[in-house]
Amino acid sequence: MAGGGFATATANGVEFEAKITPIVIISCIMAATGGLMFGYDVGVSGGVTSMPDFLKKFFPVVHRKVEAGADKNSNYCKYDNQGLQLFTSSLYLAGLTATFFASYTTRTLGRRPTMLIAGVFFIIGVVLNAAAQDLAMLIAGRILLGCGVGFANQAVPLFLSEIAPTKIRGGLNILFQLNVTIGILFANLVNYGTAKIKGGWGWRLSLGLAGVPALLLTVGALLVTETPNSLVERGRLDEGKAVLRKIRGTDNVEPEFADLLEASRLAKEVKHPFRNLLQRRNRPQLVIAVALQIFQQCTGINAIMFYAPVLFSTLGFGNDAALYSAVVTGAVNVLSTLVSIYSVDKVGRRVLLLEAGVQMFFSQVVIAIILGIKVTDHSQNLSKGFAILVVVMICTYVAAFAWSWGPLGWLIPSETFPLETRSAGQSVTVCVNLLFTFIIAQAFLSMLCHFKFGIFIFFSSWVLVMSFFVMFLLPETKNIPIEEMTERVWKKHWFWARFMDDHHDDQVFATGHVNGKKSNGKSNGFDPSTRL
Ligand code: BGC
Numbered sequence: 001m002a003g004g005g006f007a008t009a010t011a012n013g014v015e016f017e018a019k020i021t022p023i024v025i026i027s028c029i030m031a032a033t034g035g036l037m038f039g040y041d042v043g044v045s046g047g048v049t050s051m052p053d054f055l056k057k058f059f060p061v062v063h064r065k066v067e068a069g070a071d072k073n074s075n076y077c078k079y080d081n082q083g084l085q086l087f088t089s090s091l092y093l094a095g096l097t098a099t100f101f102a103s104y105t106t107r108t109l110g111r112r113p114t115m116l117i118a119g120v121f122f123i124i125g126v127v128l129n130a131a132a133q134d135l136a137m138l139i140a141g142r143i144l145l146g147c148g149v150g151f152a153n154q155a156v157p158l159f160l161s162e163i164a165p166t167k168i169r170g171g172l173n174i175l176f177q178l179n180v181t182i183g184i185l186f187a188n189l190v191n192y193g194t195a196k197i198k199g200g201w202g203w204r205l206s207l208g209l210a211g212v213p214a215l216l217l218t219v220g221a222l223l224v225t226e227t228p229n230s231l232v233e234r235g236r237l238d239e240g241k242a243v244l245r246k247i248r249g250t251d252n253v254e255p256e257f258a259d260l261l262e263a264s265r266l267a268k269e270v271k272h273p274f275r276n277l278l279q280r281r282n283r284p285q286l287v288i289a290v291a292l293q294i295f296q297q298c299t300g301i302n303a304i305m306f307y308a309p310v311l312f313s314t315l316g317f318g319n320d321a322a323l324y325s326a327v328v329t330g331a332v333n334v335l336s337t338l339v340s341i342y343s344v345d346k347v348g349r350r351v352l353l354l355e356a357g358v359q360m361f362f363s364q365v366v367i368a369i370i371l372g373i374k375v376t377d378h379s380q381n382l383s384k385g386f387a388i389l390v391v392v393m394i395c396t397y398v399a400a401f402a403w404s405w406g407p408l409g410w411l412i413p414s415e416t417f418p419l420e421t422r423s424a425g426q427s428v429t430v431c432v433n434l435l436f437t438f439i440i441a442q443a444f445l446s447m448l449c450h451f452k453f454g455i456f457i458f459f460s461s462w463v464l465v466m467s468f469f470v471m472f473l474l475p476e477t478k479n480i481p482i483e484e485m486t487e488r489v490w491k492k493h494w495f496w497a498r499f500m501d502d503h504h505d506d507q508v509f510a511t512g513h514v515n516g517k518k519s520n521g522k523s524n525g526f527d528p529s530t531r532l
Pocket of ligand 1: 042180181184296301302305333405406407409433437
């Protein structure tokens, strides 16, 4: 979806003249707020759902179950409630749907109005959530936030890739990624603080504080200019050139502008990107992108990100300890993302994924064993030592995810798609991700109730499957220029080579163009335009 702007502003490897202008700095702030907003929404729901006052108001059935304790209900089933899960999951379903509209508005109205639409959705969503009087209002708020996520995650990364000079594009993408994890941590911290508020309105503050990144995004969208790419795409050539001069801080923009025009012409030539995507020669990348999204969610990460406080309270942690532990896992998530940024181009994608596979498998099995022995349906004698061990194991697991499947689930599809299907491929990537995020959000608490400690065995089995997939079917893409992917990766792969017959006449990538833009051959960084 957000694949329209390949991360390059170079022609034949020569960098265009560009300064880091104020508008570029504002772009960085936009990246931060877009990612923060998304992360905050991911992290906030688990904390509020473990707050008694919130449950009493919106989910009295769950509240009674929690209060009744383990004598009446299984420990594992305290929070099993479709409505409660819908509170979390509705956001992702709405985001998924909104993506399709956002893809249209980004193209026809431009990046800036699309970000503005996202900001307005976010603000109304936050107001409805913070002021919610009943469940309908609460869910309506989450749906609007989801629409905001769909629009923002489409437009912000694309905007960034088009506005930033080449040399900081990769960095901006990672900034976006990192900010998702910071948003989650921020939400965990806020929940930890607001849970202490007497008077029963702490959850309102938790949900309301999402207004901060929402407002920043909206104000940001009002302040920034439309991207030259979008103006050119819509035929406003003079304006496009003027904006390019402004953002690059130089009058010498002819080479880049010529490249933009050519890019726009070529982009219009790719008539049926989605049909292209289904062709046999594009099968490996499509299979890999879809599989990576499904696998990323089947690691079980969002069971932790969404429901950590609920999970910890299920295990018998007090409210405070549960929220505190969520803060700890959130912090581990942020720090380990930094590890990934540092090492991904050094050790490569496969090493990170395979190492993390072992680490995640091991920690999940240990958690399952401890819970299997210590936490039964109607009793739990998780001593302090074991409780700490569970938290340590969850952190071990989160760390592994954060330096592997978290960022790489996005990076690999963005760098492996052949050039002419990159945009369409990215749409599919994002949609599959949101779909499976929705499924986990909607199903986890019920699965916990039915599988009990076995839920961790369930996820660890997936980790095993995905590690074998990586071992046999995922080629290393570290330091491979994007236009050489076919020759150096796919044609040499023991399995995927069979899809690479030589009928490439109609392929745009033979010309070294991606989505209608020239590639600079630096494929190993993120393409900011393609992150979520
Ligand atoms: C995933 C999200 C997840 C986040 C956790 C991202 O890469 O796509 O679903 O919540 O990582 O940090």
